[in-house]
Each structure stands twice: as C-alpha cells, then as structure tokens.
Amino acid sequence: MINRINCLFVIVGSWLTFTACIEHREEKKTPVKRSTANKEEEKYITDKDYKVFRIYEGEIPCEDCDGIQQRLVVKGDTVGIFRLTETYKNATEDGDATLVCSGQWKKIKAAERETLILSQGGINDSVRRMEYEFRPKEIIQLSLDEKRFKNTAAYRLKLVRKSN
Structure with a gap:
C-alpha cells in the first residue's frame, strides 16, 4: 500500500513538473525594421565582386x-x-614566423578608384585596419x-585564384 502511494506521488509530482515547464503564452512576432546600415550592407552583397572567392599572394617589404x-x-x-x-x-633565430588574422572586409567605390578595406574584427571597431586599391x-x-x-x-598582391 505504501509503495502504491509513493508511486502515485512520484507520478503526480512528475506530471506537475512537466506541465509547469511548458509555456502556454502565444508567441508574438514583431516585424523587423530594416535600418539604413542594413541597406548599406545590401549594396555590397548585391555587388558581383562581393560574392566571389579570391586569393591574393605576394611579398611586401x-x-x-x-x-x-602574404596570402x-x-x-x-x-x-x-x-x-x-x-x-x-628569417624573423627569429629559428627562422620564419607566421601570423594569421581574420576579420571583415568591404569594398568602397569612389569616382577614381575602388578601395578594399580589411578590418581585423568588425568593420566599425577594429584592432587592425588595412586599405587596398582594388584592381x-x-x-x-x-x-x-x-x-x-x-x-x-612594393605593396602589391597578385590575384592567384578567383571563383564565382
């Protein structure tokens, strides 16, 4: 008899625990408004040069x-x-030293040239920022x-591979 009562308490307690954890509120979906920053980014994404995979290599002083x-x-x-x-x-006693960094890039089109901006980290807040003339x-x-x-x-990197 005591085992049945204990079993009943366990079943009822489990049922209450599981049903109490379920959220019964209706999910409200609010439309996401596009900011001007997102519209600016979309200009780059629709650019045909943006969607390619490119590899540049060269040696700089x-x-x-x-x-x-550099690669x-x-x-x-x-x-x-x-x-x-x-x-x-030959940067150290042991020979070569290799550093790898990554981040975001964007291409800016001006009247006379296109500039490729590389930013370690995010575009707006960067640890290291490099600008390249894009050809x-x-x-x-x-x-x-x-x-x-x-x-x-002396600071040129040649395009060695490009894919669409």
Missing part, C-alpha cells in the same frame, strides 16, 4: 626581416570575411592602421 610573404583569402557571402596569413622570413588582377596596399605608405609599388 619588412624592416626587421627579409620580407613578408590573403577574401570571401563574400552574407558577411564579407577575410583571412590573412603573413610569413615573416582586376591585383590589389595594392595603401595604408596600415591609418598610416599611408609613400611607395605603394
């Missing part, structure tokens, strides 16, 4: 080493993302963290 071999992968989907691999040649077969680095280069000829 280095004051403390024999040169920096930049730029990918466009719902958010423009990039991955930059930099190998500093069909190459990109030319113009600045690093708001500091403009005087001789940009």
Whole structure:
C-alpha cells in the first residue's frame, strides 16, 4: 500500500513538473525594421565582386626581416570575411614566423578608384585596419592602421585564384 502511494506521488509530482515547464503564452512576432546600415550592407552583397572567392599572394617589404610573404583569402557571402596569413622570413633565430588574422572586409567605390578595406574584427571597431586599391588582377596596399605608405609599388598582391 505504501509503495502504491509513493508511486502515485512520484507520478503526480512528475506530471506537475512537466506541465509547469511548458509555456502556454502565444508567441508574438514583431516585424523587423530594416535600418539604413542594413541597406548599406545590401549594396555590397548585391555587388558581383562581393560574392566571389579570391586569393591574393605576394611579398611586401619588412624592416626587421627579409620580407613578408602574404596570402590573403577574401570571401563574400552574407558577411564579407577575410583571412590573412603573413610569413615573416628569417624573423627569429629559428627562422620564419607566421601570423594569421581574420576579420571583415568591404569594398568602397569612389569616382577614381575602388578601395578594399580589411578590418581585423568588425568593420566599425577594429584592432587592425588595412586599405587596398582594388584592381582586376591585383590589389595594392595603401595604408596600415591609418598610416599611408609613400611607395605603394612594393605593396602589391597578385590575384592567384578567383571563383564565382
């Protein structure tokens, strides 16, 4: 008899626990208003150059080493993302040192040229920001963290792969 009463308490207690956890409120769906920032982003997403996968490679000068071999992968989907691999040649006693960073990118079209902006982290708040002049077969680095280069000829990365 006591076992039946205990079993009944367990069943009733379990039922109360499970039914109390279920939310019985009607779900309200509010329409999402598009902000102007989202409309700005949509301009980039609909751009034909945005949706491609590109790989750039090249070597740029280095004051403390024999040169920096760079490989930049730029990918466009719902958010423009990039991955930059930099190998500093003979930078340490052990040889080369490799750094990898990633973040977001966007392309800005001006009257005379197109600029590719890479931002480690988010576009608006960045740890590291790089600007490149965008050309069909190459990109030319113009600045690093708001500091403009005087001789940009040495800061070229060639397009080695492109897919749609």
